[in-house]
Amino acid sequence: MTVEYNAEQKIPYPALWHVLYRSSTPFWDGVKEDKLLLQKCKSCGSFLNPPRPMCPKCQSMEQEWVPATGKGKLYSWVTYQESPHPAFKAPYSAVLIELEEGVRIVSNMVKVKPEELQIGMPVQVTFEKVAEDLILPKFETMS
Amino acid sequence: MELYKEKTAIVGIGVVPFSTDIGRTEWYTACQAVKLAVDDAGLDMKRVDGLVKNVDDGPDQMYVQKGLGMDNLTYTAESHWGTSPMMNAITAVASGSVNYAVYYQTAHRASGPEKSISDFRVAREMREDLLDLIRADFYTPFGLIGQPGYVGMTIRRYMHEFNVTPEQMGWVPVVCSENAARNTEAVFFDKSITIQDYINSKVVVDPIRELDCAPKVDGSIAIIVTTLENAKSLRHPPAIIMAATQGTSSEGQFFTSYMRDTITELPEMQFVADELYRVAGIGAKDVKVAQLDDSFAPLVPMQLEALGFCDRGEGAAFCEGGDRIRNGGQLPLNTAGGALGQGRFDSARIVEAVRQVRGTSANQVKDADMVLSVSGAGGPADGLILRRQ
Known part of the structure; x- marks a missing residue:
């Protein structure tokens, strides 16, 4: 999402x-x-x-x-129905990705609707410029 | 450790009535709670020689001493998580360093700094927001902000691995609300909720609902620990501490221990359970009442598993329907209403454990001769087992 x-x-x-x-x-x-x-x-x-x-x-x-290879699987996620911080517009999801290397990192999915999120779905890293001087590592579904 | 086996007892408890707007400073209610506890024990204030507290809560010992006129204070300590300052109190007494140690927890979390006129709260919140670098670097930029979100990540995985339904997760809040409705001291739940109320409750951070999260409250509690010998001359029969311990585990991160092989169990609580039962020489089946950490209700099933009350993955099914965890059931839980009913306030669990042992609970369990209290689900944990004399 x-x-x-x-x-x-x-x-x-x-x-x-x-x-x-x-x-x-x-x-x-x-x-x-x-x-x-x-x-x-x-x-x-x-x-x-x-x-x-x-x-x-x-x-x-x-x-x-x-x-890292940048490949992994969706391990878990949460969806904020109310925004905890004014920078983020609810609803949005934060995800936990398990990378191929075995480590888990918190991130966001891009171009995925919340109802499409499924534990275990394969994902790969992508880099999103979210502000003039801030790039974040995010994830998209693997084709 | 043998130092924690049957050497000490809780002999006094002081509770300033919980409120969502207590209308006083934390300095005021801290002094008030300690005085109530000292009076409850039937003790002379001058004999208190140890004062311990949580790092982030309330006024420090100098202020409390100033209010109460303690002339013989020789030991102060602070600990961080849950009710772990109890370990400071018990250690100080059991080692012979002090005779009467008081653990006070004072925090006006509901009314806020404007109303409680307290600088202590501001320091506490700055520490929370600024100094946790892992949180600030790796969670916040992605919008993973706040404890319901942290806990939700673990709970979704738990529900996925063990096929737990939202309805099964609702029974802890339902039973806590029933207990709270019968406890006039509990601030929340004038009447109990139904499982349907839970299902209809607002989803805050999916999968966490509003009724999963213990509300903030203003509170102040004091608990007095002394030796079994000293306890003989005091007012109440002692609540004997059979065992007490802290429990930690590697890769721990408050509510976000996401890096372990599995995130759906509580190794810190498992450690507490193993140590408590070993030292006390009892098993889970001997515990008559349990006060578990329901700051976030969906973490209760994982605690039941860690503490040996059911098998792994069966905690939510154990709670389903509520009968096993109600008074009269296999394991009555959070008999004062828990954090959901009383507000999030860790030391309240120890107070309720003492009341069960004394026989004065609002939801008194028959033959409550051994009572468990734990804190720290999803982080460093601590706990104790109390028994009647």
């Missing part, structure tokens, strides 16, 4: 991303170049999602960022 925005309201941006180097900065830098990057432990190869300073499996603090 395509999210409709209220042009007069600023969409909430990822927090403080201009201010501090944070665990998620490379993720959002990748999105600016239409890349979906995942943080991976250099020592044991586990995906770290959401990104973090240390691997919970082996406590290594060395990580790398690797491109």
Whole structure:
């Protein structure tokens, strides 16, 4: 379900991303170049999602960022009947996508009606420019 | 841990009547609740030597001490989630550090800062909104905002995996409303609702309905913990703490632990259950009444599973029809009306557990000699089991 925005309201941006180097900065830098990057432990190869300073499996603090295939399945979703924030026009859905790599990320679907959403449906990433300086990774059904 | 086995008891409870507009500052009602609890115990205020609270709630200990004139305060602590400050109180007493520890929870969430004239609330809400970086980075830009949405993601998956119907999810709110309607202290539900009322209730964030979400309330509660020896000279027979624990799990994220192999179970609550039963030396079948976290009612079935009252995936079917969870059923739940009936206020569950043990509940369960209370469904959890002397 395509999210409709209220042009007069600023969409909430990822927090403080201009201010501090944070665990998620490379993720959002990748999105600016239409890349979906995942943080991976250099020592044991586990995906770290959401990104973090240390691997919970082996406590290594060395990580790398690797491109995801961008393919996955719809794992769950919710549909807002009332908008919790003036930037978003209800009704709209937020979805949880399970990527092929096994990690799950929150996003939105594009070009899908809410009644067409089905758990398990195959999806692939697409990048939507939602504001002058904000691109978000979203998902569309796989043809 | 053996430190938490039968060493301490709850000997006093103080409850300022819940309200949607309490008309006082949090400082005022915090002092009021502690005084009520100290009087309930039959204790001299000067003997209280420990004060603990939730990090984000109410005025800090210095203010409460200033109001109540506690001259012997030697221990203060704050904990974050649910009713976990109880662990600070019990640890302080059981270890011999203090004699009488008071846990107070004061928060005027319904009336708002303008009316409760409290700076404490503002700090609490800023912390909530600004400092959770994962939420701000990975949920908010996509419009996944607010707890009903967070919980809804988990609940849709749960309903999908176990073929749960919306109607099955409605029985916890129905039974809570029935209990609340018989409890004059409960602010919400003058009369009980029917399952049809639930089905007709507004869908806020599909699949979460308005009647799934516990309303905000103004409240102030204090609970006194002491040793079994000290308890002998006090007014009420003690509610003995058979076991108490916190439970956490890796990849935990408040209401959004989406990264685990499965998102349809509560490993933190499972930990609490295993530890409580092990320390207390009892099983789920020995629990006569349970006070579960119904801040979001659809998380109750998952708690029933984690706590061993039914098998995985059967929690919603367990509640269907309501008879098993009503007074007189297999496991009476949330007998004061729960968070749905009393408002969302975690320590109210411990108060109700104490009342069941004392025999003074508005919905008193016969032979309520062992009572369970837990908090923190969908995040770090904690719980305790109380028994009669």
